[in-house]
Amino acid sequence: MKLFLTVTLCFLIQICFATTFYISPAGSDQNGNGSSSNPWRSLFKATSVVTEPGSIIHVMAGTYTEISRSLLSPGVSIEGDGISSVIQSTLTEEFVAIIIARSAEGTDGNQHIANIKLDGNKRTTSWGIEIRGRKNFSIHDCMIVDFEDRGVLWGGRDDNEELPPAIYATGNSFYNNIVNNCAKYTDYGRGCLNIGGQEGMLIYHNIITQTGRTKGTNGWPIKYYNGGFLKGCKIYDNTIIKEPYDDISWDFAIELFNEFGLEIYKNRIIGCIDLNHQNKGEYPYGAYIHDNIIGPETPHTALENGITLEFETNDVIVENNILKNLGTIINFTPRDYNLISNLTINNNICENIGIANKKYD
Numbered sequence: 001m002k003l004f005l006t007v008t009l010c011f012l013i014q015i016c017f018a019t020t021f022y023i024s025p026a027g028s029d030q031n032g033n034g035s036s037s038n039p040w041r042s043l044f045k046a047t048s049v050v051t052e053p054g055s056i057i058h059v060m061a062g063t064y065t066e067i068s069r070s071l072l073s074p075g076v077s078i079e080g081d082g083i084s085s086v087i088q089s090t091l092t093e094e095f096v097a098i099i100i101a102r103s104a105e106g107t108d109g110n111q112h113i114a115n116i117k118l119d120g121n122k123r124t125t126s127w128g129i130e131i132r133g134r135k136n137f138s139i140h141d142c143m144i145v146d147f148e149d150r151g152v153l154w155g156g157r158d159d160n161e162e163l164p165p166a167i168y169a170t171g172n173s174f175y176n177n178i179v180n181n182c183a184k185y186t187d188y189g190r191g192c193l194n195i196g197g198q199e200g201m202l203i204y205h206n207i208i209t210q211t212g213r214t215k216g217t218n219g220w221p222i223k224y225y226n227g228g229f230l231k232g233c234k235i236y237d238n239t240i241i242k243e244p245y246d247d248i249s250w251d252f253a254i255e256l257f258n259e260f261g262l263e264i265y266k267n268r269i270i271g272c273i274d275l276n277h278q279n280k281g282e283y284p285y286g287a288y289i290h291d292n293i294i295g296p297e298t299p300h301t302a303l304e305n306g307i308t309l310e311f312e313t314n315d316v317i318v319e320n321n322i323l324k325n326l327g328t329i330i331n332f333t334p335r336d337y338n339l340i341s342n343l344t345i346n347n348n349i350c351e352n353i354g355i356a357n358k359k360y361d
Contacts, residue, residue, distance in 0.1 A: 021050050025062035043078070043087060043099070044068045050076055059085040059116050066091070072101040074109050074134065080116035083143050088119040095149065097127035101134055105158055105197075106167035109134035113142060120147030120182065127151070128182065133158040136171035143178045150190050150219075151182030155226045156197020162227035164258070168199035176205045181212040183219025185249040191223025195256075199231040209241045216248030220255050221271070228257030228276070232283060235264045242271030245302040250274070252308075262287040269294045272305040280315040288317045295324040299356035303327040312338040319344065324351035 020036075023046050027039035036058075040046050044066055046057045053075025061084040069091065072078065078099070089098045098118060101109065109131075118128040126149045131137060133156065144151045156169035174193060182192040192208050195201060208221040221240045224230070235254070245251035253271025256262065261283025264273060269292055278286035294306045306323040308331040309316060323329050329350050334340060 019052070020056045020058050021046055022058045022060055023064070024060040025064060042066055043070045046070075047072050047076070052076070053110065059087065061085055063088070065089060065121075066098055069096060070099050072099055072111075074101075074103055074107055075111055077111045078113045078116065080114070082115050082141075083117040085115065086117045086119055088121040089125050090121070091125050094126050097130035097153065098125060099129045101137065102130065102132040102158060103134050105133045105156065105165045106169075107134050109137035111136075112138040112140065114139070115141045117143040117145070118147075119145055122146060123148040123181075127153055129153070131155070133169065134172075135169045138173045138175070139177060140173070141176045144182060144192075145178075145180045147182040149184055150194055151179045151192040153194045153225060154196070154198070155194075156229070157226045160226070164227070164229040165197040168229075168231060169197055169201070170199045172198060173202040174206065175202065177207075179206065179208045179221070181210065183210050183221070183223065184213065185217055185219045189223060189249060189252060189255065190219040191225075191255075192219070192221050194223045194225040195230065195233070196224055196226030197229050198233055201230070201233045203233070203235045204237045207239045209239075211241060211243045213243075215246045218243040218249060220252045222254045222256070224255060224257045228259065230256060230259050230262060231281070232261040233259075233263075235262075235267065237266050239268045240271065241269075244296065244300045245304055247302060251304055259287050261285060264289045265291045267292045270296050272308055274308040274310065276310040278309065278313050278316050284315075285317050286313070286315040290317065290320045293322045293324070295326045297325065299325045299352060299354060301356050303355060305331045307331070308333060309340075311335055313340045313343060315342045317344045317346070319346040319348060321348045322351065323348060323353075326353055327355045329353060
């Protein structure tokens with residue numbers, strides 16, 4: 001009984017002493033102490049000092065221009081006052097994020113980033129947030145706009161290899177966010193949200209849009225990372241919009257690789273769902289695509305695909321969707337020796353299928 005009381009008391013003390021630290025545009029990194037009455041000035045300063053799990057860095061309203069990367073420790077969360085808490089940076093180095101949360105695979109983050117706006121400063125900054133190796137991490141109620149290369153990069157591995165992690169990241173979620181104009185296309189498409197090595201990740205109630213760049217330079221709203229390797233992940237109740245096919249970059253709104261038990265449902269998608277290497281593994285299906293509205297509001301003059309299933313396609317279900325104003329409803333692109341098996345296409349509504357004012361010789 002004494003041991004139980006001691007452990008419980010220590011737990012309660014830890015909760016009671018979970019501390020909130022503050023930053024303000026009027027604060028001071030030299031003379032501040034992180035209190036609400038004497039805040040620091042930069043997120044970099046706060047993340048350098050605040051490393052105790054359970055701590056919160058509160059971003060008070062205003063605009064912050066960071067000059068260095070902020071390394072976020074496991075267990076430390078960032079919260080703001082909404083879109084009035086704006087973080088941008090002078091960072092211009094390629095593949096460098098403003099906020100970096102990187103650890104060995106399977107590290108328990110037990111943390112969140114919420115209620116802030118991350119601004120890529122007219123696309124001069126490459127990435128917004130980089131997370132690697134951490135589980136139990138959420139990003140919610142944020143606005144992420146105008147990054148040059150990627151908005152959020154979220155890998156289960158702690159490196160850049162296109163391989164499954166030894167330990168999949170679990171308990172991660174991305175919801176209630178607005179992400180706009182954060183992905184470019186050159187020789188391949190990057191993503192506003194890039195995910196890989198995740199098990200059970202939830203992506204919901206977001207608005208993710210990539211339409212704002214010149215012809216041939218728009219990336220994808222959602223893109224795989226680390227070769228994909230996604231188990232039991234769900235993408236639902238989102239609005240996902242990609243620039244129409246422009247004869248240079250593909251019309252992919254979602255492009256994922258190596259999916260097991262993926263579920264995509266109740267989304268409004270303008271652009272193509274492109275899936276590669278679908279297998280059910282330990283799940284009831286490889287991919288289950290249902291109850292979505294897919295396709296532009298009016299037909300386009302270039303070929304628009306609704307769903308593209310590449311390489312092997314095993315145990316995929318496509319049902320109860322509305323596919324409209326598309327040139328091709330479902331497109332299969334297997335390679336040599338790839339197998340298509342156990343495919344169910346059921347109860348979909350296909351409206352106004354074709355290409356607008358397109359003349360072929």
